[in-house]
Amino acid sequence: MKRDKRDSRVVILGVCIVLIGVVFFLGFKSHEEVKRVVQEQYGEQQLMLARQAASAIAEFADERVTVIEILARERSGDTVENVTRSFKTIYTATGGFYSIEYINTSGVVVYGYPEERAPIGYNLYAENRSGMFDAARDTRETQICRPVPLFEGGLGTFIWVPLYKEDEFQGVILAIIKISTISDLFLVPLTENRTGEVYMIDGRGQLLYDGEAVVTGGVRGIVEEQKNGTEGTATYIDHTDKEHIVAYAPVRWRNQEWSVGITAPVSEVDLLIRSVYARQMIFMGAVIAIITGGSAGLILMFSRWNRTLEAEVKEKTRDLIRANEQLKELDKLKSDFVSMVSHELKTPLAAMKTAAQVLSVADAEDTKREMVSIILRNIERQTKLVTDLLDLSRIESGGMALKMERVSPGAVVADAVESVRHEAEEKGLTLKIELPESLPPVRGDREKLRQVVINLLDNAIKFTSRGVVCIKAREVNGDVEVRVSDTGMGIPEEEQNRVFDRFYQVGNPPQTGGTGLGLAICKGIIEAHGGRIWVESEPGRGSTFVFTVKKA
Numbered sequence: 001m002k003r004d005k006r007d008s009r010v011v012i013l014g015v016c017i018v019l020i021g022v023v024f025f026l027g028f029k030s031h032e033e034v035k036r037v038v039q040e041q042y043g044e045q046q047l048m049l050a051r052q053a054a055s056a057i058a059e060f061a062d063e064r065v066t067v068i069e070i071l072a073r074e075r076s077g078d079t080v081e082n083v084t085r086s087f088k089t090i091y092t093a094t095g096g097f098y099s100i101e102y103i104n105t106s107g108v109v110v111y112g113y114p115e116e117r118a119p120i121g122y123n124l125y126a127e128n129r130s131g132m133f134d135a136a137r138d139t140r141e142t143q144i145c146r147p148v149p150l151f152e153g154g155l156g157t158f159i160w161v162p163l164y165k166e167d168e169f170q171g172v173i174l175a176i177i178k179i180s181t182i183s184d185l186f187l188v189p190l191t192e193n194r195t196g197e198v199y200m201i202d203g204r205g206q207l208l209y210d211g212e213a214v215v216t217g218g219v220r221g222i223v224e225e226q227k228n229g230t231e232g233t234a235t236y237i238d239h240t241d242k243e244h245i246v247a248y249a250p251v252r253w254r255n256q257e258w259s260v261g262i263t264a265p266v267s268e269v270d271l272l273i274r275s276v277y278a279r280q281m282i283f284m285g286a287v288i289a290i291i292t293g294g295s296a297g298l299i300l301m302f303s304r305w306n307r308t309l310e311a312e313v314k315e316k317t318r319d320l321i322r323a324n325e326q327l328k329e330l331d332k333l334k335s336d337f338v339s340m341v342s343h344e345l346k347t348p349l350a351a352m353k354t355a356a357q358v359l360s361v362a363d364a365e366d367t368k369r370e371m372v373s374i375i376l377r378n379i380e381r382q383t384k385l386v387t388d389l390l391d392l393s394r395i396e397s398g399g400m401a402l403k404m405e406r407v408s409p410g411a412v413v414a415d416a417v418e419s420v421r422h423e424a425e426e427k428g429l430t431l432k433i434e435l436p437e438s439l440p441p442v443r444g445d446r447e448k449l450r451q452v453v454i455n456l457l458d459n460a461i462k463f464t465s466r467g468v469v470c471i472k473a474r475e476v477n478g479d480v481e482v483r484v485s486d487t488g489m490g491i492p493e494e495e496q497n498r499v500f501d502r503f504y505q506v507g508n509p510p511q512t513g514g515t516g517l518g519l520a521i522c523k524g525i526i527e528a529h530g531g532r533i534w535v536e537s538e539p540g541r542g543s544t545f546v547f548t549v550k551k552a
């Protein structure tokens with residue numbers, strides 16, 4: 001048994017270890033998968049940000065060019081004063097320009113707004129910088145150059161819009177947008193509340209904006225991709241060996257093709273995953289706690305039920321066994337009863353038969369008389385037996401009817417004593433009656449109580465060869481107690497309780513020709529009255545039978 005238990009424990013332990021291993025393996029696998037998916041999604045999200053910023057920048061720049069072009073078209077025939085008068089309005093209303101300048105036909109800056117930012121008198125030809133100016137004039141088209149350094153520092157993009165009055169060239173409006181204006185508006189906000197960086201390059205890979213100088217080493221390869229005007233995500237390792245994820249999107253406006261890049265350390269993704277895991281762990285922990293708590297509760301409940309059920313089954317089995325034993329006993333009693341009754345009924349019959357046979361052939365008067373008296377005695381005996389049996393069966397079936405009334409115990413005792421006086425005197429026994437003056441009446445059936453007292457007195461006389469038979473009555477705790485004592489043979493202690501059983505008689509064979517039913521009937525009658533009956537005895541010195549009946 002013990003070995004079996006240990007073996008099954010080892011098996012369970014093994015299964016647990018294997019299961020834990022499987023869980024770990026699957027956990028590791030799913031971690032890889034989760035990491036890949038989260039990284040992908042994170043990149044997607046970054047890419048979307050990059051796209052949004054790129055299209056906002058393109059729109060912003062396009063709009064600025066269009067505004068200047070509209071101005072050039074509408075003011076084509078106007079004087080220089082009229083044209084330049086609109087600069088201030090456009091500058092303040094549109095916003096985003098660094099400066100707007102008017103360059104006359106000979107390539108000299110004649111006006112600008114804001115004035116302090118315009119190099120009035122600057123001659124493009126003299127400075128050898130007339131390339132874009134010439135191109136605008138000759139093509140009659142807006143010319144935009146790639147961002148170049150400004151005198152004042154920083155990068156700026158130059159927009160050259162030619163002014164024509166029909167075929168007559170009138171000069172060029174030059175609008176400058178500072179790259180820092182664009183980055184302040186669209187790139188710097190992207191770095192707020194996040195760990196990543198943002199940068200922007202132009203079509204040749206020149207850095208236009210670089211938040212935290214991210215474009216070093218590793219990112220170069222990506223810049224090559226960006227120069228092709230594509231969009232996408234990639235990863236690179238920086239100089240501190242940290243891995244970053246980059247999302248980039250092209251900024252297309254007019255002839256310009258720039259590109260915006262957003263970077264973030266991959267550790268950010270890990271952090272995200274960890275927070276997802278943490279939430280999952282909390283959820284799983286809660287689920288496990290609920291499941292284990294619930295199952296433990298269920299197990300406890302079931303085992304308790306089980307225990308109660310087992311106890312109930314045990315109890316019921318015990319009851320059944322007991323009932324079975326009682327049935328067996330009853331069955332035995334019934335068989336004993338039947339054989340005893342048959343025997344008791346046969347004995348007088350046999351005596352009567354013999355007496356009758358003798359009578360039929362006897363001549364002598366004496367013999368005839370004796371035979372008749374034998375027959376009469378046996379008839380009497382059998383009648384008593386049958387009466388006793390009927391009484392007992394009524395008592396045992398609960399069918400004995402008691403005629404309850406106020407009964408004087410003194411009268412019942414005196415009456416009973418009178419019935420047995422003759423017998424006692426015949427045996428030379430002294431009959432003593434001790435009744436107190438005032439004995440309260442009891443509630444009972446007069447006839448039945450008399451029967452009990454007569455029975456006890458009869459027995460006392462029957463089992464006493466000399467001495468005294470005494471009957472006493474007194475009041476005890478609201479009951480009337482009657483004691484019938486004798487100086488007879490007494491009853492051994494171990495048999496004192498059994499004398500109240502039907503057919504029980506002390507001694508084997510019994511010493512008198514009784515039936516063993518008298519005391520059983522007495523007990524039945526007294527208990528039907530709600531009283532008690534018992535015997536106190538010392539073998540060789542006498543017995544005292546005591547019963548109690550309730551006061552009326």
Ligand code: ADP
Nearest residue numbers: 459460463499505506514515516517518519543
């Ligand atoms: P019966 O007297 O007809 O045998 P009982 O039921 O009255 O039946 O008594 C049962 C038995 O109890 C008697 O057979 C006898 O052995 C014993 N017994 C009853 N009364 C006395 C007594 N006063 N002294 C000794 N034994 C007694």
